[in-house]
Amino acid sequence: MNTSGEPNGSSAAGGKDRRPPPLRWWVVLFWLVAVTVLLAVVGIFLGRETRLAPFLVVLPALIAGRGSVRQTAVASSWVTVMIAGALFDTAEDTIGAATATVVFALVFNALSVARAAQRVRGEREIARLRSAAAALQRQLLRPFPLMTDQLIVHGLYQPVEEDSRVGGDVYEVVSSPYGSRVFIADVQGKGLPAISAAFSVLSAFREAAVSEPTLTAVVDALEDAVLRHNSFAAQAGESERFVTALVLGIGPDPDPEVQVINCGHVAPLMLHADRDGPVLRGEPCVPLGLDALSPEPRTVEWFTFPRGGTLLLCTDGVTEARDPSGRFYPLDERAAAWDEVRAADLPATVYRDLRRHAAGALGDDTALMVLRRRPTPEAD
Structure with a gap:
């Protein structure tokens, strides 16, 4: 997996050593x-x-x-x-x-x-x-591109390059009997405890995405996984954590409608379509691990994902990156300039622009997923 953020594409765990070189x-x-x-x-x-x-x-x-x-x-x-x-x-x-x-x-x-x-x-x-964090992440995350019958997914994952502050950003795409299930999440906190929580929720998604027929059942399984992890963490004297997540379901038929449950995560952004921009209209649900605090159950929202459209998912390492004056990265504004960028090149393009905005001083993990619907096979 590539950690450089260069145009060849994929993701990975690991990072450059920013320590100054030793004296000669x-x-x-x-x-x-x-x-x-x-x-x-x-x-x-x-x-x-x-x-x-x-x-x-x-x-x-x-x-x-x-x-x-x-x-x-x-x-x-x-x-x-x-x-x-x-x-x-x-x-x-x-x-x-x-x-x-x-x-x-x-x-x-x-x-x-x-x-x-x-x-x-x-x-x-x-x-x-x-080194331990990078090794764990290499085992957790699969390299891009990821493919199912419905999707081609390009992306990039660049962990923060500062000391041991590697975070818990995770992603996955699963082909199931119910279509393609897409998952991107960000665990609260940094370091090995955050990666441990990420492993729990990612494992739960890989299992539930294949076995559960509805998207709400998948999210319920993720909620249970976070609660179990927090229970074990409390027994060990560690802090409990919540997880922001986005879970999408793309059916096996050519219907352009897509299901999504947003658990406090950055909303998806549509590109290369007639109507670019954010695709969700409702308020996000509570993050995973906090469902007991919400009076309302999590709900599914629908949006149109047309053939030829491109869907951009990311973590808050993108939207909360600041320039030297403290201004957040304007993702929605910058997206207008990417209409001519191929889906395979989009992750590296966004990452380079993000580094320019932050003057190279990114303080959080960066995870990007670019979803492209596969062409429908021609009928005989």
Whole structure:
């Protein structure tokens, strides 16, 4: 699966490592020598070489922020030796102050080495968590394009590329005796607990989409799956979660009418048709896991999905992406410019435009699905 968001199409789990590259040894040595020489020259001109030497103590602290433990230790040793050498021939009446300066340098440098070690351990743990999250998502999600008798579905899934904040966006398309069932969802929260909830609801959809004859029964099965997961999570001391989801049913016949239940999710957007734009008129139902809080049961809404039309589904990582001034991504407005874009190229087109809008600083997962109805076989 592709994670790049380039025009070749598909989705995936994984992401680029945004951590800054480690320092090279020549950079560390250059700064050690350069700063030492600079302070020595300034000290000679000012006649204060021994007073300026303690300023070297900040170098290990700076290197600890980016360098390795070994690089920080080398810098600490260098600085300690330079300070001790500069203060070695001080007057007898100032020997106490010189000794205190050296002791301070030793303590401060030791703390710098400890900070570098802590930072490196944290980065390794983050990398391990991201690797585990990416591996789980690769097992959860199938690569695009996805096909059924009624649909060709292109798409893209790009997880957030920041530390261990991988989210719980999931999608699926299932061919059933009742036609094609389409599912896209976003689990509240980030990290491995969100992926665990995503796995529960996705597994429930794959089973219910094939066995349940009605779309409401499919959604009821998803609600039960979220409640069971929350029950186990509460027993383990973890937070309960809700899931926004969109579930569509496209019948096996050529009828252009499509069923949908919107559980608090971003509404579908129609493209490449006579009437582009949002297709749902009713208010969304409550998210999965919160049905007990709603006085009304979830209801099915119908809309027309004509041959030749393209349906765009996405998660709120698209609609809630902000530009540097704080303005949300105007998906409905931008969609007017995509009438000439092929369905297979649309996910990458949207993603590139989204990154431009956010100046590359996307803070949430991005999931896109582009549904295209397959041509009806010619009758004999």
